[in-house]
Amino acid sequence: MVTGANSGIGREAAAALARAGAQVTLAVRDEAKGRAAAAAMSGTVDVRRLDLADLASVRAFADAWEGHLDVLVDNAGVMATPERRTVDGFELQLGTNHLGHFALTNLLLPRITDRVVVVSSSAHRMGHIDVDDLNWERRRYRPWPAYSQSKLANLLFVRGLQRRLDAAGSPLRAVAAHPGYAATDLQRKTGNRFAATGMVLLNRLVAQSAAAGALPTLYAAVEDIPGGSYVGPDGWMEQRGRPKLVAPSAAAADDDTALRLWDLSERLTGVRFLLGG
């Protein structure tokens, strides 16, 4: 199952998995867009509604899931949006990119048989987790630092999840990937027309294709790599190229912050780690 699979990297990853014979679910907030994406894919593809910016939708999605799930790909995301809140009052980027996936993953975990892949970004290197103001209620909101915080949270989530899986004696793996720089709709949707025009131009000049950007996700989803791995492109500054194991920033390997973020995420979402009793 791939979240945000109607567009960009998620769509390319889902299409490749379906082409290779996997039974794929596109988890999308707009079912019409999801059906249009599925229509262009070969193989067994089904479409289900999931709005990560609404915990009720996340819970309904997880409750309706029947049977097992081999691989969950937490891919959906928004970038550098103007200050907005999710239905539950979280800052939109943290709420969508991290908290929605945190809740979804933990709710589905008892059904997952192989691994969880979380899509982060090299923007995590600029990120700082403010555990006292995760949701930008006391700081002046800044779109890019908010995006970087959410993408650092993605990596700290993977770290915290793998630790808990290991402690529970679970064979499941939590791994992360990033696409480098890929031309997708992400850059178009910042809500800042000036920045969007610049980025769309930059997309044409330097970005790799969405299909190439999906390769690290696919590698993380199917290769036999250790839990906690992080996969990114092997080319210039990890912005393009073939997938390989890469190193996250020191901040993404900080166990103390990972623990504090996990506790906060549990408190904010009301969802806990459900394996290991």
Ligand SMILES: NC(=O)c1ccc[n+]([C@@H]2O[C@H](COP(=O)([O-])OP(=O)(O)OC[C@H]3O[C@@H](n4cnc5c(N)ncnc54)[C@H](OP(=O)(O)O)[C@@H]3O)[C@@H](O)[C@H]2O)c1
């Ligand atoms: N492109 C890059 O260069 C780049 C670089 C680093 C990291 N990434 C990461 O790659 C991932 C995929 O992004 P992309 O580049 O493929 O962008 P994209 O084409 O804009 O795809 C993002 C997907 O997320 C979905 N989404 C957004 N909010 C959602 C919500 N509340 N609930 C459910 N789905 C939601 C979007 O749905 P709608 O179509 O309905 O908006 C879309 O399907 C993101 O996590 C992003 O941070 C991308």
